Amino acid sequence: MSDGTQQLPTSELIHRPGIITHNLVICFYEFLGTAMLVLGYNFTSAGLAVGFNLFVGILMAAKVSGGMFNPAVTFAVFTAKGELFSKSMLVGSIIISQVIGGFFGVIYAHFCLGVPAFLCPYDQM
Numbered sequence: 001m002s003d004g005t006q007q008l009p010t011s012e013l014i015h016r017p018g019i020i021t022h023n024l025v026i027c028f029y030e031f032l033g034t035a036m037l038v039l040g041y042n043f044t045s046a047g048l049a050v051g052f053n054l055f056v057g058i059l060m061a062a063k064v065s066g067g068m069f070n071p072a073v074t075f076a077v078f079t080a081k082g083e084l085f086s087k088s089m090l091v092g093s094i095i096i097s098q099v100i101g102g103f104f105g106v107i108y109a110h111f112c113l114g115v116p117a118f119l120c121p122y123d124q125m
Helices: 019-043 047-061 071-081 088-113
Strands: none
Touching: 019 047, 019 088, 071 088
C-alpha cells in the first residue's frame, strides 16, 4: 500500500466468537439435548425410541459440546481429561444447564401430555 497502512488478511476479518459466547453455545446445546432426552423418555417408554433419541441428540451436539447430557458423564469426561479444576466454571455451567434442561423437559412433557410427567412412564400405566 502506498499510504503506509497495512491490509489485514481476509481470515482475520472473519468474526471469531469469544470464549464466553463459545461457552454459552456449549451450555445451550447441553440444555437442549438434555431436554430432548427427558421429553423422549416421557413421551414413550420404549427403550429403542429413547436410545434413538439419545443417538440423534449426540449427533446434534457432538462437535459442539460433546453431547454428554448427564451431569455424571460431564464430571467423568472432564475428570478423565484432567481438566476438572482448570475448567471448573465451564463444568459447573454445563451441569447447571443440564439440570435446567431436565426440568424444562419434564415440565414441557407435563403440559403436552396432560398427565403428571413427574413419574416414570411405567408408573403411569
